[in-house]
Amino acid sequence: MMQGLRLVGGEIAASLRGIAALTFGQSAGLRAFGNDIDIARRSFVAPLFALPIFVVLRLVDWIGGSTPLEGGHAFALDLLTFAIGWAGFALISRPLVRMLGQERAWPRYIAVWNWSNFAQYCLLLLTALPVLFHAPAMVTETIALVGFGWALWLEWYVTKLSLDVTPTSAALVVAADVGFGAVLSLLTLVPLNSLSF
Numbered sequence: 001m002m003q004g005l006r007l008v009g010g011e012i013a014a015s016l017r018g019i020a021a022l023t024f025g026q027s028a029g030l031r032a033f034g035n036d037i038d039i040a041r042r043s044f045v046a047p048l049f050a051l052p053i054f055v056v057l058r059l060v061d062w063i064g065g066s067t068p069l070e071g072g073h074a075f076a077l078d079l080l081t082f083a084i085g086w087a088g089f090a091l092i093s094r095p096l097v098r099m100l101g102q103e104r105a106w107p108r109y110i111a112v113w114n115w116s117n118f119a120q121y122c123l124l125l126l127t128a129l130p131v132l133f134h135a136p137a138m139v140t141e142t143i144a145l146v147g148f149g150w151a152l153w154l155e156w157y158v159t160k161l162s163l164d165v166t167p168t169s170a171a172l173v174v175a176a177d178v179g180f181g182a183v184l185s186l187l188t189l190v191p192l193n194s195l196s197f
Helices: 001-022 026-032 037-063 071-099 103-132 137-163 166-187
Strands: none
Touching: 001 026, 001 037, 001 137, 026 137, 037 071, 037 103, 037 166, 071 103, 071 166, 103 137, 137 166
């Protein structure tokens, strides 16, 4: 039991160091991620780290003036979308990676992808902070745009490196992830009574 916890703790620390390096464009950070299915499975601890940041981002949105009418219901849908989006794309990514001829690299890709999602949430949180200080709209929107661009670039960069694919192929994988998330978000906007048969 203790040995297992030490293993997971060591992997988490190495993954955090690796994704920090990758976030700043240092390709050596990829060495922190092994290409092993067990490592890929254990990397699904990353959503547990990202969830509190996700919650804070929702609160910042509400502070910024986009409070939904039914806060509890909207928040429950957001949590459901977070879980389905994270697990769903992990499942979708395997056949996608297979189509690119890189299935052997999928375990490393999914481990890096999990931790890059955590890093993306950190970037988005940092760029959302000006809202709390009531910075002018032009400042908050510019900083938010930079954060969103950096987060997209990070996913593209780690995809290209971990799968060893062309920039275009990496962009298509990222587009599939973003598209999947967008569809889920749109579904949460559909009134429940319109889905009844």
